[in-house]
Amino acid sequence: MPITTTASDTTSLVHAAIDVHEPGQKPGKVGALITTIDFQLNPKELTVTKSAKWESKSQKKSASAPPTTYQGPDPQKMSVEMYFDETRQRDGSVVKRVEALFEACTPTSASVDGNRPSAPWVKFRWGVLTGFVGYIKSVAAKYTLFSPDGTPLRAVCTVALEELANEPSKQNPTSGGLQPRHSHVVREGDSLAAIAYAEYGDPARWRDLADVNGIDDPLRLRPGATVLIPTLEELARADGRVIARKEIARALVR
Incomplete structure (x- = not known):
């Protein structure tokens, strides 16, 4: 059988x-x-x-749910x-x-x-x-x-x-064309200095993050917001462009 x-x-x-x-x-x-x-x-x-x-913004006088x-x-x-x-x-x-x-x-x-x-x-x-x-x-x-x-x-x-993102990041107009490789979602208690320390080992880099993301008030980060994180190499290139522009401006003044 x-x-x-x-x-x-x-x-x-x-x-x-x-x-x-x-x-x-x-x-x-x-x-x-x-x-x-x-x-x-x-x-x-x-x-x-x-x-x-x-995202929804509450309205005090509204009798229904706010627009989302x-x-x-x-x-x-x-x-x-x-x-x-x-x-x-x-x-x-x-x-x-x-x-x-x-x-x-x-x-x-x-x-x-x-x-x-x-x-x-x-x-x-x-x-x-x-x-x-x-x-x-x-x-x-x-x-x-x-x-x-x-x-x-x-x-x-x-x-x-x-x-991780599977699509290229869009250029941020405030960043001079930087294309951050990843991002950080803000949580309660986060600060730009803490994010900079975690990403670069240098809390002073918070200024770079503020410039790249167009953040005017670094002390008021909204939980849930996304902070774009450029690489150190990209930041160095951006710093070089800024220094070059300043040198050209000084030369023109002379």
């Missing part, structure tokens, strides 16, 4: 993974593959969110848990797997050498689920089992990913 092969017999197990790439030169286009972080166990669930920005204006889409977000287990390995440890996720939140060597420091761009993939091009926004590691000498043998990592 012939044996019937079912679909489940022929279906191979596909493991989820996060591909870690060098930052791309164009929006939505990743650079060279750095490494792949595999899921030891496929996730039980994952959460994907997409939202849009709408669409401001554009927010980045797509994904949250997923990664389970690591090295209990079956002699002298096993999950530390290297967890550190690989932490390293994906820090600038790559190539981007630092090119004076364009940026954390890697990543893509989540699992079967037909090919995620957006984004970055790892946060990693929270919870070690759940240790060996007698304190070596972590099991861990659960909650990984939050956020989408």
Whole structure:
């Protein structure tokens, strides 16, 4: 009697993974593959969110809801848990797997050498689920089992990913043609100095951010607003153009 092969017999197990790439030169286009972080166990669930920005201005005398204006889409977000287990390995440890996720939140060597420091761009993939091009926004590691000498043998990592723009940024008329590579969405308590420190390591760069974004009052940032972030190279070119214009003006006065 012939044996019937079912679909489940022929279906191979596909493991989820996060591909870690060098930052791309164009929006939505990743650079060279750095490494792949595999899921030891496929996730039980994952959460994907997409939202849009709408703005409404309340009117004291209005008896109905105020008019609302669409401001554009927010980045797509994904949250997923990664389970690591090295209990079956002699002298096993999950530390290297967890550190690989932490390293994906820090600038790559190539981007630092090119004076364009940026954390890697990543893509989540699992079967037909090919995620957006984004970055790892946060990693929270919870070690759940240790060996007698304190070596972590099991861990659960909650990984939050956020989408990067897949279209070129439009020129900002106040910036002299700068094309920022990414942006920052203002949250409650943010300041331009804090954003400049986080992006460039120099809080004094808040003036550049104010100029690029046409912000007249840096002390009054509206939560939900988008601050465009040029690279240091672009800021240097802009500074050079300003200095050149000033030198030409002084020469004309003479």
